[in-house]
Amino acid sequence: DAGVIQSPRHEVTEMGQEVTLRCKPISGHDYLFWYRQTMMRGLELLIYFNNNVPIDDSGMPEDRFSAKMPNASFSTLKIQPSEPRDSAVYFCASSFLGGSGANVLTFGAGSRLTVL
Amino acid sequence: GENVEQHPSTLSVQEGDSAVIKCTYSDSASNYFPWYKQELGKGPQLIIDIRSNVGEKKDQRIAVTLNKTAKHFSLHITETQPEDSAVYFCAASKKIGDYKLSFGAGTTVTVRA
Numbered sequence: 001d002a003g004v005i006q007s008p009r010h011e012v013t014e015m016g017q018e019v020t021l022r023c024k025p026i027s028g029h030d031y032l033f034w035y036r037q038t039m040m041r042g043l044e045l046l047i048y049f050n051n052n053v054p055i056d057d058s059g060m061p062e063d064r065f066s067a068k069m070p071n072a073s074f075s076t077l078k079i080q081p082s083e084p085r086d087s088a089v090y091f092c093a094s095s096f097l098g099g100s101g102a103n104v105l106t107f108g109a110g111s112r113l114t115v116l
Numbered sequence: 117g118e119n120v121e122q123h124p125s126t127l128s129v130q131e132g133d134s135a136v137i138k139c140t141y142s143d144s145a146s147n148y149f150p151w152y153k154q155e156l157g158k159g160p161q162l163i164i165d166i167r168s169n170v171g172e173k174k175d176q177r178i179a180v181t182l183n184k185t186a187k188h189f190s191l192h193i194t195e196t197q198p199e200d201s202a203v204y205f206c207a208a209s210k211k212i213g214d215y216k217l218s219f220g221a222g223t224t225v226t227v228r229a
Contacts, residue, residue: 033216048216091159097215104165105152108159109157
């Protein structure tokens, strides 16, 4: 398996523009997570899905952020309109329920977003 | 929710020496404790994990210990090598009903040649 695939790897945009980040999870994984990483706040969970259904979006900063998972092999995180404070690395991760019931996460390489 | 604290934030060691990173957690219901390594420009990767019914686990040069009574767990890297230089994150989660990981703030480890 190629692992969790994210695109784009780098995105530079201007304030007010719409940004769409994409993720292809590992086949067979039934959980998908979106994290944001910044120097100030570390790794923050934004939202996670189970079997394509959003389970917990309490980490989504505000209404400008939205996430979808139309099928088991694709998810998007959209920011509209983008603001400079949204600049961060956004990670997608997928997981399966391991034999002991633990959550074994595999991360993608991340999408580095810069909003000017 | 779970609060995970990690220390130190930076750690510099001489090649061949050992490195120890410590984490504490707040929720006594947590029972899964993974450690992730993040190299520059990459996503975090799982390097070792421990379940609450185990006190210690080893995998070659890395080991993790867990003290559930004190609610702390530690990562030990022995015979450090330059390729061990990275940011290390501890995390905690509950097994049932909560599939979210709470991460520590990370430790930047630098191995000096």
